[in-house]
Amino acid sequence: MRERVFLVVGYDGAELLDIACVTSSLDIANRIGATPPYHVVLATPGQREISCDSGLRLAAEAALERFTGPVHTLLVSGGRGHERAAASPQLVGHVRRLAALAERVASVCTGSTVLAEAGLLSGRRATTHWMYADRLADRFPDVRVDAEPIYIRDGNVATSGGVTSALDLTLAFIEEDHGPTLARGVAMGAVAYLQRPGGQAQMSIFLTRRVSADDLVRGLTDHIVSHLADDLGATALARLTGVSERHLSRLFAVHLGQTPGRYVRRARTEAAAHLLTSTGLPLCAVARRCGFGSAESLRQAFVDRYGVPPSRYRAMRETAHSG
Template structure:
């Protein structure tokens, strides 16, 4: 093909970031030398403008019902309107038709619902936004829902988690198509901190919301996250917080359900896991940056938390174990610890 056509399926209630993360990244890829170049096309039912979740209106470049191939990548965006889209026989029928004309098929966030309704995810391992994973697994028992990864690829079908995971999936596609150097160039262009591997969990412990809150705990955990290489012993943290070690331990056990030492060890382990999966940094350098006294200390922490040593984790990154204290979902949504429907 003289160009790679990326057909993005939009609908009323689509999430603007689900679309823009893909199209803007591919535009940057073209500017820095993608050959053949990408051509992003937004297709909508009837070719009509769509109103995104944010209220902004987007004009379509193509009519979904009339579009013909060849298509390099068919990508269905997510958004609050995903259920209406999945219940629209026009959308579902033409997504199914266009998938047969595409080299690969993908979804962002809740766009997986449309792919599932079209029968394109049967017996496949998929992911979606963590808040909707349980709903997807319940409604489509013939698919295998994994709520943890940023994105999942099963054959020629790829699904990604919530919103900005579209960027990570797009970077993975660019790397497949044009190599790692160009993908890293795109990541620099969008000022991405790191290109995250698909196996990385959607939810970091640093973003976990608790049932309650405490100013001392919040300030202390923020300090830990930004200063992993510093002295983070209970005594040092208590001095920083202006409380006794015993009181700090009581606060952590109440609000974090771990002692300060346990929290620090887990924070350092998760940060090291991120660096192992996304950089070529040597193990001793990672151990130093994350505050481990030695590579052996880091190895022990990895075996405890992930069941494998750092070297094995680097070869095959796995998501962190499900926490006993899961993030608090938005009202009306459930969180799946590990949905495994149809397996």
């Protein structure tokens, strides 16, 4: 193939950033030497101009139903129009047809709904924007939906979370196609952070802890993230708040959807990730500051959370920043 055809599927109500994060990154890759280059094509039903979520309009290069290939990567964008798109037998059918021709199939954000409707996620692990994950899981029980990661690769199918995760997924594709040096160049050109691993969470505890409307839960989560090295076991937390352990667990389940122990472990792991990338502290010191009993406990928590041990996580960040 003299060029890699990257076919982006758009529709009315698509999110402009879902499309632009992908197409602009590939354009930068071409400008700095991608060989073979990417040929980006925006395809829509009937090659009609589409109105994006923001109200801006995009012209299409191809009619989805008339496109016959070749296709290196097929990517379906997300947006508030994803339900209407998934309800169109013609659109879904042509996505299914083109997926059979493509080396890679992907979606951004709620574009996963279209892939699922086309049967392309059956039996696969997949993600989507965290706000729509439960809806996707309920509608397609044969899809193993995981709302945590920013993107997931399962075979030749990739799905990503909300909006800017499209950039992370595209950088991963560029690195796969052309190597880490070119991917770093694209990230630098986009003034982006290279490279969040796919297993990184879409939503950090440090961003979401103030969401709860319950004063007790909100106050306790503030205490947890600011006293990670303290005893944060269920007994200690219940004593601190003056409620029973059973009632505390019930409050966390209702307001945060998890147990106090799981919340504490996640907060400690995310804090450790920050220390690993912002300081030169040895692992044992990071573990101690974040409340882990040992470096081995930290390692186990990191593998569970990020899929890599802390030493590898730090090395990945150092490599990225050195570029």
